[in-house]
Amino acid sequence: MYVICGIDEAGKGSVLGPMVVAGVLASDMAEVAATGVADSKTLSRKRRESLYEVITGKFVTACTIISAQEIDRLRAEISMNEIVARAHADVIRQLPCDTAFVDACDVNAERYGRTVSAYVGGDCSIVSEHKADVRFPLVSAASVVAKVTRDRCIDGLHEEFGNFGSGYPSDPYTIRFLETYISEFTRPPSCARSSWETTRRIMDRLSQPSLFDF
Template sequence: MICGVDEAGKGAVLGPMVIGAVGCERETDLPAGVRDSKVLTPRKRERLYAEITGSFPWGVVKIPAAEIDRLRQEMTMNTLVARGHADAVRTLIPTPLTAYVDACDVNEERYGSTVAALLGGACTVVSRNHGDALFPVVSAASIVAKVTRDRAIEALHAEAGDIGSGYPSDQTTITYLKDYIAGHGMPPACARQSWETVTRLMDRRRQATLGDF
């Protein structure tokens, strides 16, 4: 068996990062239409997600915002993602002979070596930038990761209101963070407090508070 591994939400300021893994014997066995999740419509992603999870070995690893903040005190973000990729491979039984991973480092070989070391040499690791566009099995993993994260964000919407996509580039997300910090004096639990977006907003609030005296 081979597998593909990819993550969703690495750069988000709100919500978890989700790493997906999908196994198959041959990439030609995967459903027709499997592509990088970013180029698919939500409806098509959901349909393919159902087909993939209904017919192939798969697994997900979710890393909540607070856990990301904690781990970033001990390691780089690239190492954190590599550890998540290795953990996602371990969810598959039997262990794949080869794991294709979407490299989160400009140095593909270095990233692949990191994941392979974390797996203890249990399988061969092929690491490529933009692997979700190169290998259908990584595309399948990207679909599983993206749909799982989207559902987590939908749950946060139901709990907290309109938080946007959770990415710093989303003005709705930034407005939500500003309003929450203004009203509570701290970021929401779903925020990655170590992100520059949050620390900058907290600094602005502290400066504004000092200006009141």
């Protein structure tokens, strides 16, 4: 039987919290489409949670979670696109398939597909396209699994650190939390990506002496 999988990630651009890469395995794209799945960014959290239960109940899924600290460690060696490609490949290897559809994280989709393929090895064919989470229901399903898994990780971090919002640099709650935490402890929290420009800017700004220091 010919088997396909879809791969997508959530949290690539966040400054707080992990990145989650998820995959969904199926034999028929239409069967996945029948669940009513859509790109997770267009869905409410309640709808994502509902679809997550349907997807994980009907299909084989897999996830890999890369913490903020692990991302910092890897970024000292390779680019963020390479980190994502390696994680995409890791999930594909967990879901042996004939063809994997991936959401391209490089401006050059074909190049990204070659990078993922090199990490996967074997005979799996990689279909790498921009907006794959919109074009292919199987990638949409993976985006839902990735987003719900990350949402739950963020909930756990909120219990530990307090509510810091979504964790993305565009979120004022996230920036306010980072500024407050760094002001108090003179270092980023363990859930922050210290290598991120957002974190470095706040660290630099708060480490500058003010007139009141003289």
